[in-house]
Amino acid sequence: MTPGTHHIAIAGAGLLGRLVAWQLLRDGHAVTLYDAGPLDAPPAAAWTAAGMVAPLCETSISERCVHDMGRFALTQWPTWLEALEAPSLWQQNGSLMVAHPQDLGELTQFRRDLDHALGGDSPCQTLSGSDIQRLEPDLAGGFHQGLYLPDEAHLDNRTLLSRLLEAIRALGGECHGHCPVETFPGEVATAEGRRHFDLVVDCRGTGARPHHPSLRGVRGETLHVQTAEIRLSRPVRLMHPRYQLYVVPKPEHRFVIGATQIESEDRSPVSLQSSLELGSALYTLSPAFAEARILEQGVNLRPAFLDNLPHVTHQQGLISANGLFRHGYLLAPAVVCHLLAEIRGHGDQPFADILAARPPQETTA
Numbered sequence: 320m321t322p323g324t325h326h327i328a329i330a331g332a333g334l335l336g337r338l339v340a341w342q343l344l345r346d347g348h349a350v351t352l353y354d355a356g357p358l359d360a361p362p363a364a365a366w367t368a369a370g371m372v373a374p375l376c377e378t379s380i381s382e383r384c385v386h387d388m389g390r391f392a393l394t395q396w397p398t399w400l401e402a403l404e405a406p407s408l409w410q411q412n413g414s415l416m417v418a419h420p421q422d423l424g425e426l427t428q429f430r431r432d433l434d435h436a437l438g439g440d441s442p443c444q445t446l447s448g449s450d451i452q453r454l455e456p457d458l459a460g461g462f463h464q465g466l467y468l469p470d471e472a473h474l475d476n477r478t479l480l481s482r483l484l485e486a487i488r489a490l491g492g493e494c495h496g497h498c499p500v501e502t503f504p505g506e507v508a509t510a511e512g513r514r515h516f517d518l519v520v521d522c523r524g525t526g527a528r529p530h531h532p533s534l535r536g537v538r539g540e541t542l543h544v545q546t547a548e549i550r551l552s553r554p555v556r557l558m559h560p561r562y563q564l565y566v567v568p569k570p571e572h573r574f575v576i577g578a579t580q581i582e583s584e585d586r587s588p589v590s591l592q593s594s595l596e597l598g599s600a601l602y603t604l605s606p607a608f609a610e611a612r613i614l615e616q617g618v619n620l621r622p623a624f625l626d627n628l629p630h631v632t633h634q635q636g637l638i639s640a641n642g643l644f645r646h647g648y649l650l651a652p653a654v655v656c657h658l659l660a661e662i663r664g665h666g667d668q669p670f671a672d673i674l675a676a677r678p679p680q681e682t683t684a
């Protein structure tokens with residue numbers, strides 16, 4: 320496609336939809352963006368997410384390509400945030416992993432898995448108790464060993480989503496909230512009828528199941544708490560035999576806490592068991608969390624294919640990007656840059672060997 324000459328519809332104003340809409344407007348295209356929910360607090364997994372960009376933390380439980388695309392994200396996000404005039408939404412202070420003395424085996428195993436995945440070339444550093452206290456003085460004193468994963472980052476993801484929407488509107492994008500759509504090559508169907516476009520980009524996450532029967536939702540739960548009693552400079556993960564709790568600092572003394580990954584499409588509220596586990600694990604990280612106020616309990620579904628990898632599929636008039644699973648912020652830069660190269664007609668699309676393949680379960684003979 321040549322720049323600035325086409326009218327493109329984007330279905331889904333979550334993470335991918337907003338990034339793609341913003342970039343296409345910057346290329347000079349006319350863009351119409353649809354979401355089934357409200358645009359200011361969307362039902363997107365991106366709104367519920369913790370916003371970590373942690374290629375090393377995720378490597379031990381993911382394919383190597385997740386690490387490679389994640390490293391690309393560490394360079395791409397700062398560039399995009401500069402363009403959005405919002406560089407402070409990006410914090411790159413590494414990640415800290417700790418374990419209680421009885422669970423130190425979890426740290427050792429994590430390190431082994433990471434070294435194995437990266438061929439012994441891991442930048443992960445072992446920390447003593449005093450190193451941990453130096454990095455995060457407000458953590459409880461009982462952690463004698465930890466791991467530091469340099470370069471990892473986290474984003475103020477909700478402000479990012481709002482900034483993207485502002486930028487889309489400022490560039491003349493037409494935005495429709497509360498407007499569920501169905502997508503077709505060159506057409507979008509709303510309750511009002513069908514509308515023609517030069518191209519439709521489907522970024523509906525779990526809402527795209529009509530196109531991808533094998534797409535599934537993987538439930539995740541979060542707590543949002545607020546306290547001025549403790550400061551953290553980076554995401555902290557608490558390793559435990561049954562879960563990995565993560566605590567991610569956000570502006571205004573807020574913290575997002577999560578751990579759960581449940582193979583279920585149940586969107587009902589957080590269970591008592593999860594709430595107790597998250598709360599008590601948080602308290603063991605620092606008793607200063609005891610007086611924190613619980614502001615919100617979040618539940619959402621991560622869109623995933625059977626291989627838990629993202630895929631971009633293209634037919635005449637319709638491109639679909641989906642399956643970012645638990646790695647939306649980690650993988651969106653690679654997926655969006657690939658998708659834009661596809662739309663711009665560049666021969667050399669980044670990560671084509673991973674992203675352009677059809678999901679294995681949907682390959683036709």
Ligand SMILES: Cc1cc2nc3c(=O)[nH]c(=O)nc-3n(C[C@H](O)[C@H](O)[C@H](O)COP(=O)(O)OP(=O)(O)OC[C@H]3O[C@@H](n4cnc5c(N)ncnc54)[C@H](O)[C@@H]3O)c2cc1C
Nearest residue numbers: 331333335355364365370371500524526539646647648649
């Ligand atoms: C608890 C939790 C924590 C997470 N933490 C992290 C993290 O720390 N780091 C990380 O990298 N990733 C994280 N993720 C994963 C990340 O949120 C997802 O991978 C990412 O949001 C997927 O982006 P998406 O744009 O494909 O889908 P979404 O962000 O879900 O957006 C899809 C949008 O499409 C809309 N839609 C659906 N159906 C329709 C329809 N018919 N018509 C119009 N619109 C429709 C939805 O309303 C939604 O707004 C987390 C996810 C969860 C649930």
